[in-house]
Amino acid sequence: MLAAPMINRGRFRLFAGTTAEYSSLTIELVHTTTVIDMLGLLTLDYRRFLRWAQQPAYFTAGDLQRVKQSGITVFHPAVGFEQADVRESSLTDLSDWNAFLAAHSDQFQRIDTIEDLSRVKSEGMIGILLGQQNSAHFHTEQDVDFFYRLGQRVSQLTYNSNRLGGGSSDAKDERLTAYGASIIRRMNKVGMAVDVSHCSDRTTLDAFSVSRKPVLVTHSNCRALVPRSRRCKTDEAIRKMAAGGGVIGITMIRPFVRASGVATMADMFDHIDHVARIAGVEHVGIGSDVDLDGHDPLLHLDLSGVEVRKKIFDIAEGLRHRNYNADQIRLILGGNFQRALTEIWSKTPPAPAAVPTPPAI
């Protein structure tokens, strides 16, 4: 793959059919890091995923190559179900994922434990971290255990408002409910990461207060940069998340990156900069919310000037130009989420209220 023509000294073309170049330092950085896309989909086309899971021959060598070339080590391809029987939909989704993993067990690995996360790269596997973008499937606290045992390791409390709390797109900013609090406590106990990406502002803040483990924002951006977007998190929320040890994954969905006009990777990097500034570089990561092919162009959801299959290399190169050093870029590409998940999954007693992390940049 790296047998590429030299363009300039130290710069290489990595991907066939593109003129984008990356420095050898960037390439090396990506290739030696456990990169975690904390809302990274193998495909946005759910029907295609079902075919890959249920008719394994449809996942071709070309599809695998695309995944391997992305530079992403661990995908968290969580989707949310809202209609009809959410419990059944979630169970079906997790069943399909386990079928996919059984069919492609030589290439893919379900990330269940801290050890899995630390070894997946050296074992040459692609990690799949199973999650759901809703927790309405937890009909009782025991359901947390039930779904944990099927491999679920992350759960977003709400998509739209449900029994647990409020969603960011609802008219009213609901609080976390008592039931939601009991679910968070159960998730802390079994070791399932709490995700508040789509939660309303008050539910988000309540979750930070209740959880005794770090809370993740797998895919949201900064309200300070896109003030009208309630999908983005306020500075207050980001700071409180960081105080508890959490990490926010910055997304590449255009309306959450820039309010109007052409949105590019530079605008995405602005969100990374903002989090680093107000909460510390140890609390920001990547949750792209996109796959390796991109959305239907008519939806205008994708950033301009980037091919999403190369996004990790664009991010690494772009952050180098913003003077992040190699260690910091490794943290952003995956180290921070790995540290947070390690804390969330460790069976040590939960941490007492954490001391706020001083800003680093």
Place this chain on the structure above:
Amino acid sequence: MVQESPVVDLLNQFRFPDFSERPPKIERWLNAPDTFTREDSEAYLSSGINVFALGSGASDYESGLRFFARWNGFIAAHPDVMLRVTSTRDIGQAHQAHRIGVMLTLQDSTHFRTPRDVDEFFGLGQRISQLTYNLNNRIGSGFLERRDGGLSVFGESIMKRMEEVGMAVDVSHCADQTTLDALEAATKPVLFTHATCRTLIPNLMRAKTDDAIRRMAKTGGVMGIDFIRFMVRDREPVTIENALDHFDYVRKLVGVDHLAIGSDLDLVGNGNAVGGGGFNPLSQPNFERYGYHVDKPDHVAVTGLDNSQRIFDLTEGLIGRGYSDSEIQAILGGNAIRVLSETWPH
């Protein structure tokens, strides 16, 4: 000989829960696949059995989904020692690459709410489904049911879809009329994954009549001989010789091409959960129809075929009865592979 040919156990529940282990090992393995150790896997790898067809139960759609989620996750976690069997090529692979082959099969088809669910569960890896367990479902009647209503209209639609997608039909526990109806409706081979011969154990409704066995053979199917004591002989003692009689009988009736193994035991030789928990088969309605008898408590497996090395014992037994090498290899797995290759999609 065992090592040279692929060995398929058409009904082997892998490991029944032993509730004296807290928690039962199988539960631990399924809930946390990384607890399945190298030592655990060695026991399976050295059994001589290359493919374990699980024959689990699922009482409804949701528990069906859960079964596939758990087992797919378990198999996926051990690519170096486990292999999910969804094609006959996988059977060969399990044998050649020395892997534990697991075929995800069920002893009931209640999880199919509509024929479309057949497609979904095929997609999740299911390759054999038994139309009914011991009682009625919407498809037909099991042999412990009050009245045998035969294969229903819905049952026919399920069978039809199964044949269309390539999922094998099993009627081991079905009552007589349901069995015959299914054999009549079949356009593909029908399996008795784990059964014995009614002629040799006349009062056992769980055993298959000569008529049923002949019709099964006509569909191109195969009959896995079951190693549960009270399915092999109606009284004590029950030894491997009695089980070999069933092999002889089927060979005489329809030919050795329709013989296979469906031990109805897990690896170590348990026929159900032990240690005081789980589903208690003895509590089923009309259980007396099984004609249950044992030589010592809970010892339901045939003496001589009640341990993890039973395939070797069986092979020696078949040699003793004058079966040729190629006949034995056919019984151990060749016949099952042939029949499944005719049933499963290409």
